[in-house]
Amino acid sequence: MFFQVQQLINPIVADEPDPSAANALQEGLGGQFGEMRTMMQYMFQGFNFRGDAIPYRDLIQGVFMEEISHVELISKTINQLLDGAPGYKGDKFEAPGKGGHATMDNAKTEMNPHHFIVGAQGSLPVDAAGNPWMGSYVHANGNLVLDLLDNLVLESTGRLQKCRIYQMSENKTLRATVAFLIVRDEAHEMAFAKALETLGVDWRSMLPIPKFESHKLPEVKKLLDAGVHREQYHFRLDGSMMDKIFQGASPAKDETDLVTLDRPREEYEIPIMPERPEEFSPGLDPELQELADALVVAKEKVNGRGKK
Amino acid sequence: MFFQVQQLINPIVADEPDPSAANALQEGLGGQFGEMRTMMQYMFQGFNFRGDAIPYRDLIQGVFMEEISHVELISKTINQLLDGAPGYKGDKFEAPGKGGHATMDNAKTEMNPHHFIVGAQGSLPVDAAGNPWMGSYVHANGNLVLDLLDNLVLESTGRLQKCRIYQMSENKTLRATVAFLIVRDEAHEMAFAKALETLGVDWRSMLPIPKFESHKLPEVKKLLDAGVHREQYHFRLDGSMMDKIFQGASPAKDETDLVTLDRPREEYEIPIMPERPEEFSPGLDPELQELADALVVAKEKVNGRGKK
């Protein structure tokens, strides 16, 4: 069974809208090696797990839980990068384009027009080339060694692609999220590499993938200094055996140690996204708005908690 | 952020393996109107929600949380229906088929051979015709009325398909899970229909879809008698405004009332699936098994909690 807290795993940093950066980041969400894939792959591996090697199952399921938060984080980042992109400044109940003036004139030449036609300046379950996510991305072979090795390749490819996306834009909203994912993908590489280490492999000089001086990227360095790349969270309310595996010397052979925690040390408020009349989103007219408002008198009590 | 408890939302009932029933049930998992779709659709609608009509967001996200449990429940049910299907009784480290005898002879004529070749007698992210799940199934338009109406269609179609699957097999493992989902889909119909009712619609005699005397199905009747079809859970550790909507008279106009709870009244132990040597799952040989065993001395402490 699964539970939610309305908080983000990393903050959304403010910067200008950038729809093409949003589109690049779609690869990290709905791409073949993106977060929807990791989320669903670990979910299926966990649900289909055979045998009693429980620490391995708990490791896989713990990363599964984190991946939902990553999907949320990327989704919110894409939304922020898209929000207001075509620049409409109309009032709440005003009919956009009413005078024959095009309010989303740029939208038709953005990388993926679906961000404006299908979504309301919001994230989509597609990759950076606009292809929908597919169930065949999920690998759950049921062979423990192979599934762990497949997961290592998955995290490594995801990290490689995010390293490339990092360089495609200086937008701070993009970079804050991508840097966090580069670091967390490294932690997940460690998780699966360590699990394979318990089954005999010695990785020596090979990890992480890709291997480069990632601390030279300033947003990454901050997280490395905080040790975020060597922590793993199990997100289990009833205890976990993940720490049987995720502990001791890192398989990156860099003198660091792995640490299992029950949840991240910090969590962050989720900003409420503004209405976008030019998208008819949420699209309540005055009459419907009045009906909806009748329900929400107590809303500030629930959603105003912010960063702890 | 998201959390897990290693418990099921409904129990797995024992009966004989039935691979074709497992395949039919795949429609409820990876079909266009299956639980992966509902899970991902409500997830995207929640993450992309615009405006401050928080009770509607909380309603959608609460159902999202439940859908992950449904994916888990269907996955475990499929596994149970597939498990041991080809009837191999070999020992743990024995090479299957070693004497030239085919140990999975039936597998090649089962409805979807992928259950045996790609998965290890385990669930797959595909539908009952073997098509992989697609991201394009997810509808998240960003227009509140339309999204709610789309969700109502989604739950209704899911319920219709499960009513059809119910009649395709008398297997108790299948029927226990399908009956539970028929009832919960009805609850979700109520959730979205009620949300639309707050925005003005009067459903009169139309609901639920399909409309028939579902209490004549014995497994369903038991759940209706317990009121499971009029409850909704929010699964939020930090509170929810779902109950602003999900309360009062049911839109089915049948004299019942809707009740919001923080979590289901009961939860159920998840059985550990046995090893299947003929699938090389988990595929540890004596040497690897010894390494893995070294990690799991404490396992019984964590996983032996059962039904509360």
Added chain:
Amino acid sequence: MFFQVQQLINPIVADEPDPSAANALQEGLGGQFGEMRTMMQYMFQGFNFRGDAIPYRDLIQGVFMEEISHVELISKTINQLLDGAPGYKGDKFEAPGKGGHATMDNAKTEMNPHHFIVGAQGSLPVDAAGNPWMGSYVHANGNLVLDLLDNLVLESTGRLQKCRIYQMSENKTLRATVAFLIVRDEAHEMAFAKALETLGVDWRSMLPIPKFESHKLPEVKKLLDAGVHREQYHFRLDGSMMDKIFQGASPAKDETDLVTLDRPREEYEIPIMPERPEEFSPGLDPELQELADALVVAKEKVNGRGKK
């Protein structure tokens, strides 16, 4: 603009249900070389036609019109082959499976369970392997010679596949429809081959494809004797230039002549398909049925015309 008459282009012949024959016939409906493809390919070629060679456009559009009737004919044939397949004999408003007895027990092992879960024992836009139809099947290059040659290949492949399907079942419902399509595909081969002949090709001994003594198939012979394989209809209410091309000696070099008509010489009543309670189709309960009945007092006047 487009118009409809509620009549079939060939009659549905009665025989026993045969779901696997229905599934084979899906290839002729939703397969890569099936009638949905021909319908959509000629539609796009017609709408995208460039230049003033109007007789070629009118030829393509005339065949487009016929293909919609073929889609209708195959769809109705599949429905007939599926109808009642699992053998449920319940009453109209009775809850199927109510006593725990499976009313569609066979359905889960039929070739495509979607016929029973997704459709209500009805045709689907998929092929015989369950793959959904795709827009990429449509070829509309805009080069006249190439489009005509592509159409010839399309009709020839469609005819080849139907010749194979003919041999896969002796069911009379299947064979009546398939034989008609074998003959009409030959007519369409002639249409596009003749159009290429006007642009210079001499086909000599090559046509039709596949080349065999099709008159030895009794259902085909009857249609050949009636000359159905050398007629083409334009279905235009405002006149057509199709007959500039489709006239004169057949490119099959068999001493026959091509004849253009405005519509087929005969048309056939469309049977009303019975309700199927086990599919909840149409699924009106007594209350809803009463509402619907209020609308249909005059129905017999409209639908009781039959074969002219």
Added chain:
Amino acid sequence: MFFQVQQLINPIVADEPDPSAANALQEGLGGQFGEMRTMMQYMFQGFNFRGDAIPYRDLIQGVFMEEISHVELISKTINQLLDGAPGYKGDKFEAPGKGGHATMDNAKTEMNPHHFIVGAQGSLPVDAAGNPWMGSYVHANGNLVLDLLDNLVLESTGRLQKCRIYQMSENKTLRATVAFLIVRDEAHEMAFAKALETLGVDWRSMLPIPKFESHKLPEVKKLLDAGVHREQYHFRLDGSMMDKIFQGASPAKDETDLVTLDRPREEYEIPIMPERPEEFSPGLDPELQELADALVVAKEKVNGRGKK
């Protein structure tokens, strides 16, 4: 059986070519909620209809007929927006690019290069992100209430997306067609909402979706003033029972009444698209052209009828 008149349901308005507007409009043609989907969904629902509630079948099939005209209208609009886009002005039989000068230099950076490589500056069965149309878009459940509700969602989503596309360009060719479709989608919303009203629902303040002052869009206002949003055509040459449903007060509760007609009040000439040598379309060289010309001496008689 189906028939054609070579006339459009709405005129093509002249303006400059705009390939990115053409690409946005592809969503309305080949997108998941575009006209190909509506056409095929209503076609399958009509062909698979069960039971004797004929007015509902006739309503669905009447809208099916209209959707073919919409596919034609969008296709022709896309063609007009693409035509001549890269600006080649060569003569009919001249080899384009012959001196090494690129005649379609812009084409490689347009939104979908397939418009120039695969099509000859013509419409394609794809959406605005270039994904091919899929058969799985078609929903034909066979449950009448559910199919009608699904159709309402389909028309509402189509209308929402067209409202968004309207704002993405001021091009008059685009806006004339999109405005017409916004209005007709509203009529189709009324059709299915009214059908559900006959089965009990009271929509009160909810319709149409999206709900906004659409008369503030000038092209839309003109059509609303003419009442086009409250008419529905049955396109049946042998009579229809559609008017049993589509009559009386509109479910939008705006004091208007629904009117069933046998066909639209006006129809419009289809312009002949010019040859495009740079696309080799139609690609007849002088020798082939001479052969083709021999067939078309009488063409002006057939195609020169224009607006009635």
Added chain:
Amino acid sequence: MFFQVQQLINPIVADEPDPSAANALQEGLGGQFGEMRTMMQYMFQGFNFRGDAIPYRDLIQGVFMEEISHVELISKTINQLLDGAPGYKGDKFEAPGKGGHATMDNAKTEMNPHHFIVGAQGSLPVDAAGNPWMGSYVHANGNLVLDLLDNLVLESTGRLQKCRIYQMSENKTLRATVAFLIVRDEAHEMAFAKALETLGVDWRSMLPIPKFESHKLPEVKKLLDAGVHREQYHFRLDGSMMDKIFQGASPAKDETDLVTLDRPREEYEIPIMPERPEEFSPGLDPELQELADALVVAKEKVNGRGKK
């Protein structure tokens, strides 16, 4: 540039037709981890290779060459398993089914009817569930370590699936081919594991995947005894640097040594597949046959070489 010799890499062993075994084997041909994937993945990695680490490129390309032979071998094996499956014994120019007798009656209930409708009892580019092969299966990241690790996962998953298929049938035609591929996939695991070993990894007890006593499978044992699992061929007519990597102690740590050869030690005649009139394949009627025969007077000289 690429060259062909009309010889097989392993012989086709005779046994009864078995269409469901043929279908299972399709996973090894057109599945996500089948030979079409390995062929295309190594092809793209080779063509896109960056930098001057030539031995790694030559290793990848050498395996690419072998994979084309594997595709050929599986294709021929599937053909053999399908050939004559429905049992028609008609004469060469006879019209099948001419008397109303269904000559391919079984075909419509075989696992994938496409084997009989789309192919002429021949292999298809699809997997065992009928899904077409997709380009997105190909992983060519351009990062050397990651590509090698991805290749190791690919070969391991392929080998796991073939081990499962081995157990699904005792058919000798199937098992001879599958056993050969199990052994060659192990050789390819060694190739990529050794390449990673040169970059630092120590695999210790982990390989091969899956790890079991494969010599207990009699067809496999024969090949292991001949050392086929420790050879790799480069198939280069102009020399290769593959042997810089593929030499020395096997990474399986089993006291064996790796050996690079320019081509396999043996090669095998390709049987000519018989005509199948019921499939209209090749479908030459007497007139066309006579024309074709005029070309082939010398054919026996070319094709009668057999096993060397």
Added chain:
Amino acid sequence: MFFQVQQLINPIVADEPDPSAANALQEGLGGQFGEMRTMMQYMFQGFNFRGDAIPYRDLIQGVFMEEISHVELISKTINQLLDGAPGYKGDKFEAPGKGGHATMDNAKTEMNPHHFIVGAQGSLPVDAAGNPWMGSYVHANGNLVLDLLDNLVLESTGRLQKCRIYQMSENKTLRATVAFLIVRDEAHEMAFAKALETLGVDWRSMLPIPKFESHKLPEVKKLLDAGVHREQYHFRLDGSMMDKIFQGASPAKDETDLVTLDRPREEYEIPIMPERPEEFSPGLDPELQELADALVVAKEKVNGRGKK
């Protein structure tokens, strides 16, 4: 069995990078009528060939061999057009973007961002709209006449699309490759047209498709003057019967004769692609590079042969 020589079939001509030209050329690689399709279609037709009409099989397989070279040529051309496109000039082991400066800033707005995120500025198995290649593109019907006619359509459509791509850019790298493919596609049209001619067709004035004065394109003229459009190579090390068909007067009726050769008259060195640190390709850090270098002391001996 298959063999390789590390040489190209046509030289790569130097010019500036042009990512949008690279993207257009993807249609010729991974499009529905691109070289991956021709390669796989002829491969399957060859492997599935029935009967003893060996010259036809040898013709099909000879073209198959050439198509692998075309895939290689297009792949290398795309790589050249992409290489260095975003303009990063960093050193080999330097962390790109280290100071927060975006090194691939342009990449996110290029036609297909996958060229930079998924590939390392390298070719992909996709078309110009980013859709992955699909196995359903392959047509292998098993009917000889139909397969030959399908191949003629395939080559004609491929040639038409390349003629369009030619005009989309003046880039010399693009045009050299495209002109070569226009000419070779014409040769392949001749191959299949001639094969059909042996079975009776007289093509008269129809070929090639598209029909225009291609010698007015300077890069094409050079190849026509050299007779490259009338040669075909069989690439068989053990002899071929292709020349029974591919000889005598060309079916284009232009006074030329067809010539069968065992391989092309010339072949060309394959340039080594430089490392791209901003893509982490090949991504060896100093430590890994040292390990790799230990293997490659003899590399210049193997790869420095150039044009013969």
